[in-house]
Amino acid sequence: MDPRNLLSEKRPAILNRWFNAVLDTYPADTSAFLKKQKNQFANPVGHTIHQGMEHILEALLQGTDLDRIAPSLDNIIRIRAVQDLTPSQAVGFILSLKKIIREELGSNTREHSASGELPGLEERIDALALMSFDIYIQCREKIYELRANETKRLTYRLLQRANLVCELPDQ
């Protein structure tokens, strides 16, 4: 079988395992809720992660430009960047995909390695892991920026009123 077809065929199983692996990083009660509740507004975390993973996996297998995967990656990491996770836990889910793919391919792994398809795919996963790191840092920096901006927003009018700051008039 053409290696690409086999991976496509295995895609639902890979997605399912990958999704469950990520959700199992949450406490048991939470994990059950995140998996079970399908309404996207009642369960925005589960929904966003699932939808994002589906898109990432599809794009990875189809060879889509990695930049086009960034929004889906951002949606997931933006959530995990503000949860009770260490930085490695927050972005590590990308790397777990390699193991899952190899396990799903089973005895066909060697064939896929030889064709160069699997190493190519794994390189792209590594690149996504690096992108995840960038996104994670952007999210964390944003948290600090929000704190600073909020202080400015709270005090700017008062400073203006007290004549401690002024703006130059428009030319």
Added chain:
Amino acid sequence: MAKFSAKPDELAKIRYAPPETEWMETPVEFREHMFCHAAKPKDLETVEFPNAHEWSSKDEDWKLPANWEQTILQGMKDLLGKYRSFQLFMDICVRCGACADKCHFFIGSGDPKNMPVLRAELLRSVYRGNFTLAGKILRKLAGARELTVSVLKEWWYYFYQCTECRRCSVFCPYGIDTAEITMMGRELTNMIGLQLGWIGGPVANCYMKGNHLGLEPHTIKSSIEFFLDDIESITGIKIEPTFNRKGAEILFVTPSGDLFANPGTYTAMGYLMLFHELGLDYTWSTYASEGGNFGFFTSNEMAKRLNSKIYAEAKRLGVKWVLGGECGHMWRVINQYMDTWNGPADFMEVPKSPITGTVFDNAKSTKMVHIAEFTADLIKHNKLKLDPRRNDHLKVTFHDSCNTSRGMGLLEEPRYVIKSVCSHFYEMPENTIREKTFCCGSGTGLNASENMELRMRGGFPRANAVKYVHERHGVNMLANVCAIDRATLSASMDYWVPGVGVAGVHELVGNALIMKGEKERTQDLRLEPLPGKEGSE
């Protein structure tokens, strides 16, 4: 963010699985950006709160007063005796779990102790251990436990991760108001001097000066004068409101956030323009200069004391009734508590709109009317000239504040006003609005900046629904009728849905309002060009 301390050879051994211990055996771990600073002793002493002391939740030793356990247990006994609801809520929960997945903090964080049922269980377990026979005999088998420092720290962490929004209560088959359990939990921490700085400061300021920030009369007056200058440059109309005027028909009270923090300031400009256009006989007060009531987040007694200030001022000025600005918890206080504490306010008259003659019977005891009701009534009677096209650059959705929707049923009026002043309005999905609305994630005094990560977690379910209408309909403005929303949703949008602004409903009214004698407007209340007027200034 957790501190990174793994050695290189440990990196390969990352364990992703969460702890498998039961909740009682999983001690709380304080995470940076998740909790607020402690209150200053001088602020607590100002309002005679007991056991004020210097401490930090980051320290191992919280310098708790001697026999703090007895203080809490005696306090719990007193509260159980005083409030039948508290006793009931401790006893009747069957742990069905209907509330578990309804909390924005649980949905956003995935932390099981944010499930309302489990958060309540933190308190209930101590109740069982000390006040029920089964708990005293069977101990852990009956879900009971001792009050220890570790339990107290857990209370502190999680009772200040609940915004008392009451969404969970909507789904409880027994009608348990989990917010009231949090209120009791907070009242207990308050008894031993544990309070948030972001709550303790505003309470002391409000008590001494009349508003959260401690703005003095001349500062309030000049803040408003600042808005008047902007209004004059936008409309060409000079407005001259009055302050502390005895004999005015109406006293207007709004959250002080509207006076100093953007975008609330634009909402305040909207109020000023509307009242001027109506020729309303009203006055601002520089003493009752706070609609909000942070005392509500400390103790019942403190909330009552702060609430009474508005009524004392109304009496002093001799007004007929009180008109209240856009605020959230102010209205839960007025609608559900004021009458028991300080009502009925019989020295005033049942509010009657001097413009339309409408009598607000719903406020006949409290004598206080929400401005959204007042303005909706004006529009319904065709008393305002409006040009919604001035808001044509905005695609608006409406965030129901927890307190106005679930605490007073104010659902239609703000929508009616928005639809009258804007051409483009889109609702968020049904299970995220009206009585099922999601909290902004920062209410009940959790709108400090140091707990920003907590706020982003709690704000995610709301932001997720905004993102949906943003992507589907191009929504770019999140309207609301709450000062805390205006302050905190701005940060939430910035993180989750960049490109969506935040506005009070009366900012939109101010934009659309055609005022007698106004010049041709080219700017909106933010001094930005109106649609089609770009480049005309």
